[in-house]
Amino acid sequence: MTCALYPCTVTHVRRTPVRHVFRHRTYLWLIDPDRPPRLPAPLRPLARFDPRDHFAGTAPTIRAGLEAFLAARGVDLAGGRVVMLTQARVLGHVFNPLTLYWCHGPEDVLRCVVAEVHNTYGERHCYLLITDPDGRARIRKELYVSPFYPVAGGYRMRLPEPGPRLNVRVTLDPPQGAPFTATVRGARREFTPMALVRQALSHPLSTFAVSFAIRLHGSYLYLRGLPVQPRPRHPAQEGAR
Template sequence: MVRPSTPSLVVGEVSHARRQPVVHRFRHRHYQWLVDVDDLPRLPWPLTSLARFDPRDHLAGGGAVDRHGIGIAGDVRRFCSERGRPLPDGTRILMLAHARALGHAFNPLTVFFCLDAEDRLGTAVLEVHNTYGERHSYVLAPDADGNASVDKAFYVSPFNDLSGSYAVRLRLDARRVGASIRLDRAGETVFTASAMGDPRPATVHSVLALSLRHPLMTYRVPALIRWHGIRLWLRRLPVVKRPSHESTPSQEAAR
C-alpha cells in the first residue's frame, strides 16, 4: 500500500450521526495535519502561529526522559510499551491531528498510526479529548483492513455514559486518511462519527490557503461541539453526570 507523504494536510469532512434516543446529524468541512512524530514540521516565521506541534497537547505531555525518547514520539512508544504492545525498532509513527494555531489547540480525536518496518499498520493509538479539559488514550490492534474494537472507558459527550464499545476503522493511504468510529451498546448502534479527508503536501502556500479558508479551526471545533450539545439539550436529551477522571486517566488496551 502506498502511504501518504508527510507532512500532509488532510482536507475533508467530519460527520456525526446520533441514532438514539433522538436522531441528530451534522457534517462540517475541516482539515487536519498528518505528520511524522520523529520529524515534526516547523513553519518559517511568522507562520509558526498557524501551526505548531507541542508535546504538552498530547498523551503524557512529552516530559519524561527514558529509553523511549522524549516529546510526542517518546510518549507514544512509552504508552504502547506500558500497555503491552511495545513498538519494534524501526517503527514509524504518523500522527493525524489539528496543529496548535493562534495559541490554541483542541483535538477531539488524535490518531497515531504505528507502521512497522514493512509499512504495515501494526498498532494504533487513539487519543480522545473532551471539552472538560480531560484526555484519554486507547491502544488498538487493527486487522489488515484497519478494523479494531475497544470498550468505551472515557466520558466524552454529556449524553452518553461509559457503557458500550467502539468499532473503529482506520484508513491511511495516498488517497484517503482518517478514522470512522461506531458506538455500540446492547447490540444496537448509538452513533457513528467519521473524520476523513484527502492528503495533500503541506507547503507554505497550502497552509496559508487553508488557514484563510478555514479560519480559527482550533477555536471553531469546540464551539461547534458545544453548539450541537445545546441543540440536543433543547430537545430534552437526558444529560449523564460526568464521572471524576484521574488527571492521567487509566487507559485501556484494545481487544
C-alpha cells in the same frame, strides 16, 4: 515521510432518541512526530505541534509520550516509523477530539494504532488498537465524551492509514439505543506554506471552531430534551507521560 494536509468533513450521526446530523469542515495534519514540519517564521502561529497537547503532556516530545504509553503495554516499535493524524495548535489554541497514531515496526509493518481521545472537560484517554487488514478494531469505551452517553458500551473503529484519501469511521455501540457514528473524510494535499495559508483562510481559527461547534450542537440537543449522563472521574492512564 512528506507531511500532508487533509481538508476534510467531520460528520456525526445520532439516531435516537433525537435524530441529529452534525457536519463540520476543517483540515487535519498528517505528520511524522519525529520530524514535524518546519514553517517560515510568519506562519508558525498557524501550526504548532506541542508535546503538552498529547498523552499526559509531560514527555519532552510527542514520540517520547507515545513510546512510554506503548512500553507500559508491552509494545516496542524498535525505532519504527509513526504516522500521526492531528490538529495543530492555531494561535496558541488546540482542541483535538481524536488524534491517531499508526505505529510501525522496523520492518515497516503496521503493529498497532493508538487512538487518543480528548473531551471538552480537559480529559484524555488513549486506546491501543490491533487492527485487521482493513483497519478495523473494537474496544471498550473508557472515557466520558458526549454528556448524553454514559461510560459504557464499546467502539467499532475503521482506521485505514491515510493515503490519497482519508476515511476514518468511529461507531459507538451504547448499552441501549441505536449506534452513534462519526466519520472523517477528506483528500490529501501535500504541505507547502501556500497550501497552509489557503486552509487557514478557508477555515479561520479552525481549532476554536471545532470546540465551539461541539458545544453549540450539545446545547441544541440539551434543549431538545436529551438527558445528561453523570460524568465519572477519569483516572490517569498507566504509562502516560
